[in-house]
Amino acid sequence: MSGSLDYRAAGVDIEAADDAKERYRRLVESTRTPGAVGAFGSFGGLFRAPAGQQPLLVASADGVGTKIKVAIEAGRHDTIGHCLVNHCVNDILAQGAVPLFFLDYVAFGVLDPAVAEAIVSGVAAGCRENGCALIGGETAEMPGLYTPPDYDLAGFIVGTVEEAATLGPERVRVGDALLAFESTGLHTNGYSLARRIVRERMGLGVHDAFPGEGGATVAEVLLRIHRSYLPILRPHLGGIHAVAHITGGGLPGNLNRALPGTLDAVVDTGSWVVPNVFAQLARAGDVQRVVARSSRR
């Protein structure tokens, strides 16, 4: 083989990258908040530092796990970014922080600008829901690392809380009430297990109806958007001592992260109705109730 080599010959399409970038512009602009300062396309995204007595920045990085494989298999790319933002919002809400801005990382084997636009449209929807400016991101084309049509998506949030208002274990007292808020489904954890159960035990594809969900498909049920708890908790942050975001590791892996070493929470697991999706997956996979601890740091 001979002749001139360039990016395209090596599997990197600069025109596709430019196309994707242009598609992002209006999405990014749709998330603009008063704190956002810079113009679209600068090297770093600019945001005004929060004012206050002793403002803290609270940051979190996350992905959506193999929920992304459901999106890819179903060819529905416009909700996974919303899940990612809401997941990150909930993580910093555990310290009492409200969102300031967000950045995303999207990596493809072969960059498809329309898919990239759909992914970022979900990110932008999540940012608008939570009053969070999308101030930057990276779209990478990595031939040989991702097998088309696979891609991965990660996100990064920064929020703020007054130091004196920071929630956490040190504020929890004997006798505090424990309140739980319903999820919309699996949110963004447990998907490798759930997908295996659906495929191998229930014998279902992503476009088949999921049992007990009124005709909704497996994709529709498994892609339900990770709920942001910001709207329900924000008005009450002054009256809350600590928050646990129940992600990978479930209750055993996350609830204790919101408690001091000297206190335990008493959880009556009979006090709520288990949502259908969990009941179906647990039954089909014979999943034991307490298995996991957290991997999030």
Added chain:
Amino acid sequence: MSGSLDYRAAGVDIEAADDAKERYRRLVESTRTPGAVGAFGSFGGLFRAPAGQQPLLVASADGVGTKIKVAIEAGRHDTIGHCLVNHCVNDILAQGAVPLFFLDYVAFGVLDPAVAEAIVSGVAAGCRENGCALIGGETAEMPGLYTPPDYDLAGFIVGTVEEAATLGPERVRVGDALLAFESTGLHTNGYSLARRIVRERMGLGVHDAFPGEGGATVAEVLLRIHRSYLPILRPHLGGIHAVAHITGGGLPGNLNRALPGTLDAVVDTGSWVVPNVFAQLARAGDVQRVVARSSRR
């Protein structure tokens, strides 16, 4: 197939995740700076908001492209994170910002805690070099998305600059001098093309000697750490008008991002000695000099 299914059966090893997290602890602590507030392992990382007249936050997200494939093929995982941090540091330096904190995202097909530790040790080394606190991150195990031993790595940085000291195109004046600083090699761009040239045109594997590099191997040459320009530029930020970080897209794709629409830069491409690695790759691949524009937003 029947019996109880759990995370492990689905390819997600919670013990490996816990092991990785414990390995990160001392690395994270080694990067602690006065602004870092929270304890290791909280839901969000805490950092004191910068004080000043009109402080801005400057954020960037990035990956290392398929340089990661060189690290994986060479089995050398402890430098790629350093490249990532330095890349991000340079991105925000383009606005005159100095680093505050960093978060990483590492995703595996099968999580190897020792490899994860090596990756994050590079991230921590980069953070220490740049006075940047590693305040959080996410380690994901995503069976079916990444083919072992492949993994991906993304990073997010937040820095700060006084609004009045922000560098950028609007400060550039007719007659400004253009200064260039040498790279250590390919930094973190062009690897899909470079790897193809090395493999197909030069017929070399990662452990073979790279021509003209005094016996250094392909891996050693291609994994040279992306240089941080913070040490050389920091003392002079008050005398600089704009900075362009020359990444994907090269000079044509990045230099103009630091210039106003009304001005052009005159670049005498004969005024520097082309480093050996670029000369060798260009010759072997018959790479034309000006091809690429930027995909970074």
